[in-house]
Amino acid sequence: MENSQNQGTPGGGMDPKTIGIVAYLTLIGWIVALVLNNPKSEFASFHIRQMLGLILLSFVSWIPFVGIVIGIFALVLWIMGFISAVQGQMKTVPVLGDKFQEWFKSL
Numbered sequence: 001m002e003n004s005q006n007q008g009t010p011g012g013g014m015d016p017k018t019i020g021i022v023a024y025l026t027l028i029g030w031i032v033a034l035v036l037n038n039p040k041s042e043f044a045s046f047h048i049r050q051m052l053g054l055i056l057l058s059f060v061s062w063i064p065f066v067g068i069v070i071g072i073f074a075l076v077l078w079i080m081g082f083i084s085a086v087q088g089q090m091k092t093v094p095v096l097g098d099k100f101q102e103w104f105k106s107l
Contacts, residue, residue, distance in 0.1 A: 013039060020047035020085040024078065027055060034107070046090045049107050050081045053100030054093070 061071030
């Protein structure tokens with residue numbers, strides 16, 4: 001899924017691109033983005049779902065031995081997602097991004 005974000009701010013809320021970027025700034029940023037995404041923006045919701053998946057993936061990185069590989073993988077995916085938000089694009093992260101969108105579609 002790859003689209004450019006061409007929406008204004010519906011209802012005078014915060015810019016969806018800004019909310020999408022904030023979602024990638026730690027767990028606290030994700031929570032702030034979730035709260036600020038009202039009324040819901042497709043762009044902001046997309047990046048909130050991507051980051052939720054990455055947060056959950058990072059919890060798996062605490063497993064001994066394989067955790068370091070998963071942690072590095074999660075970091076690379078985080079960088080890719082963050083760049084996508086900054087560029088105003090709705091690009092899923094490789095491998096798991098489509099699943100994140102499917103699993104968390106209620107956000």
